[in-house]
Amino acid sequence: MKAIEVITTARLHLGFYNFLESNTAYGSIGVSIDRPVARVVVKPSKDLVVNNFTDVKVEDVVELVTSKIGISNIEINIYSAIPRHVGLGSTTQLSLAIAYAINKLFNLGYSIRDLAALLGRGLVSGIGTAAFEKGGFIVDSGRFLNNNKILHEPKKGDDLPRVVYWAKLPRNWYFITIVPMNIQGLSEREEKRILSLPKKPPIEFQYELYKTLLLEMIPAISERNAKKFGKALTKIQLLTGKYFSRHQQGIFCCKETETIVNLLLKYGVYGVGQSSWGPVAYGIIDDRKKARIIMNNVLRELNNKGIKEYMAFIAKPNNRGATVKVVG
Incomplete structure (x- = not known):
């Protein structure tokens, strides 16, 4: 029996x-990394069968996908999943993985962007959809407001933010990634409430962002200069x-994430960040041995401070999109 992985x-x-500028709300920057991984296999079945071999909650995602696509005579096997609500983009990746497998299994003809819109993804950012589609380093266009102050969910694929710049990141760039224990980022409902009504900052503030992206971060990629990239990232x-x-406890979501960021800088990463609403924090370096030493030093100090990690790993850029194949 044919199945799609x-x-x-x-x-x-x-x-x-x-x-917010010129009726354009937001504009995101992101990167696909090679771990954690979501792996899904879907095959025909008389009834809906869900086998979740992970400890990640997936029921709401399965319900959303099957109800929106209108197909439930399938068996969904989830062999691995990305932890949810920690800032790693799990919900978008899992929902697109299941939906795209159904799409290929039944030859429904949806594009990835159409599926993303159908599933309610891309209200603010197109990074998750583009990461699924092509991986790599991504800059998206933001959303056009059409003289409306309120941002509404995309209705079709063309409503999603478009990729305006894409590049492969060097494979010897490493992201030290740490998620503190027992902390979650904002729920999607809270995020929608906050982000659906964008506020315009001072023009000097936005100019600094434009300048940093265009004159520092993007050139650093073509120069393969991780230090320059990291400095721009931190800014x-x-x-x-x-x-x-x-909307959070200062620059970062919480004191735990702020502590991780400061320790990463202390031990020598080139740049740091919090992904989405956190609590995941990350730092960039261009040497795997140094990355391992830095991560171990940070984890040791966190333990001394009474901060436990939920997960910690070293990731490389993933410069291609999701893999899809027929199995069984």
């Missing part, structure tokens, strides 16, 4: 370069955190 990976949100992250500080 889809494997996709986590993403890190690197911040925003725009918040964009601090500005993004300042913009959202009224």
